[in-house]
Amino acid sequence: MYEDNILVEQALGGDDGAVEQLYFKYVDSVFRYAYVHLGDYHDAEELTQTVFWKSMQGLHKFKRQSSFKTWLFSIAYRAIIDQSRKQKRQRFLKKRLEDLELRMPQRASVDRQVTAKESYDETISLLQQLPEQYRMVLFLRFVEENSIESTAEVMKRSYKSVQALQYRAQKKLMDLARKEAEQDEG
Structure with a gap:
């Protein structure tokens, strides 16, 4: 910049x-x-x-x-x-991420805040189950909104390697979410 x-x-x-x-x-x-x-x-x-x-x-x-x-x-x-x-x-x-202040809009209803916090906690819980490299790529790409190029530079990997790592991380996260949803239903 x-x-x-x-x-x-x-x-x-x-x-x-x-x-x-x-x-x-x-x-x-x-x-x-x-x-x-x-x-x-x-x-x-x-x-x-x-x-x-x-x-x-x-x-x-x-x-x-x-x-x-x-x-x-x-x-x-x-x-x-x-x-x-x-x-x-x-x-x-x-x-738990209670130490970390959630940046929610002030006008959000209490119900929306509780739902958002629960969703946030569930996502963090799922992320916790991922290998470190998966967490890093997902954080850099989707929380920090870095490009693949910037993420590759930070992680000292090639562009294609980051693409593959991101794909595997997203797939693993989805698999964990599905498994958790199945356990909740059963």
Whole structure:
């Protein structure tokens, strides 16, 4: 994005206001990304801060061959992989998303809010059952609305590999949803 490139240039020039703008523009997205993969609010907060610290320390390495957002998510992706390797066992999404504020319209009825929360919780529960790579591709593509190209760059995969991974992830998610629906009926 053109605006991000200007902010990056200003940040490189020592403008703390530009650094702050970049931070506030992407902090929620990076936090959600970390939370979905780590499943712990405090771990996600810590990782988010680490990602921004690393990005500002390495800002001079940003080549602008991709968007700042893609570059930032590449850092987040590697940080999550590093943290996952350090943990003795993975703890993805064990807590309910009560810690994470749902961004629902203020005028939504209580019934709609409850239904949306239940649907959201069910989706997260299904995502929790997927392998990490599946969760990552689905998050980047559909929550962050990244293109396949950007997702491939973040995940350090080819375009075709991301397409195939996304297809398998969606199929697996649908299979899990069908299986859960069958269990609810039976």
